[in-house]
Amino acid sequence: xxxxSQTPSNKVTEKGKYVELRCDPISGHTAxxxxxxxxGQGPEFLIYFQGTGAADDSGLPNDRFFAVRPEGSxxxxxxxxxxxxxxxxxxxxxSPGTSGANVLTFGAGSRLTVL
Amino acid sequence: xxxxxQAQTEISVVEKExxxxxxxxxxxxxxxxxxxxxxxxxxELVFLIRRNSFDEQNEISGRYSWNFQKSTSSFNFTITASxxxxxxxxxxxLSEASYNFNKFxxxxxxxxxxxx
Numbered sequence: 306x307x308x309x310s311q312t313p314s315n316k317v318t319e320k321g322k323y324v325e326l327r328c329d330p331i332s333g334h335t336a337x338x339x340x341x342x343x344x345g346q347g348p349e350f351l352i353y354f355q356g357t358g359a360a361d362d363s364g365l366p367n368d369r370f371f372a373v374r375p376e377g378s379x380x381x382x383x384x385x386x387x388x389x390x391x392x393x394x395x396x397x398x399x400s401p402g403t404s405g406a407n408v409l410t411f412g413a414g415s416r417l418t419v420l
Numbered sequence: 421x422x423x424x425x426q427a428q429t430e431i432s433v434v435e436k437e438x439x440x441x442x443x444x445x446x447x448x449x450x451x452x453x454x455x456x457x458x459x460x461x462x463x464e465l466v467f468l469i470r471r472n473s474f475d476e477q478n479e480i481s482g483r484y485s486w487n488f489q490k491s492t493s494s495f496n497f498t499i500t501a502s503x504x505x506x507x508x509x510x511x512x513x514l515s516e517a518s519y520n521f522n523k524f525x526x527x528x529x530x531x532x533x534x535x536x
Contacts, residue, residue: 347511347529348524406453406521413463
């Protein structure tokens with residue numbers, strides 16, 4: 306697509322529920338990133354994919370968080386047993402993935418509210 | 421420790437004033453990149469500039485200019501003759517060679533309010 310698309314744009318859930326957030330990167334971009342942005346803060350790195358594999362998942366806060374990218378395009382961030390502290394905007398970004406410092410193109414984000 | 425510090429939480433100026441947004445970074449890498457992104461009220465982060473650690477030349481793009489000083493580990497951003505449309509949150513970010521430039525560290529952002 307023309308830009309990075311994220312769905313849903315807003316998700317309200319109850320504590321303890323399971324949530325999936327989807328990211329559709331720019332067509333042809335091999336690198337995909339998930340960030341989390343809490344209110345009044347900058348984006349915080351969660352995980353980075355190069356192709357289908359998670360090249361760096363060191364930012365995932367705990368084992369309730371998991372992300373996949375099975376075909377090297379669309380990615381899904383999965384959160385189990387949600388907690389109120391998971392409330393944030395989850396940002397997805399993609400880049401061409403070539404060597405050197407790529408510029409990240411961000412989506413509009415998925416705002417998650419855990420009640 | 422914070423790798424990127426933006427000490428100014430919020431700045432308010434009147435239209436046509438010049439304003440400088442500060443960014444201080446910390447890294448042990450000799451090869452790194454610095455970025456500025458703009459986040460307007462709509463929420464989508466918009467790329468403004470990328471600068472690598474070997475290029476300390478200042479850059480100007482229209483009303484925007486950037487001052488990179490390795491000696492003080494700073495990468496400051498100046499908007500000349502600010503406009504209401506410049507109102508947004510601005511983020512400075514760092515990526516390092518030791519992470520293959522794929523892990524971006526963002527500062528906490530500076531909210532700029534430009535009043536008419």
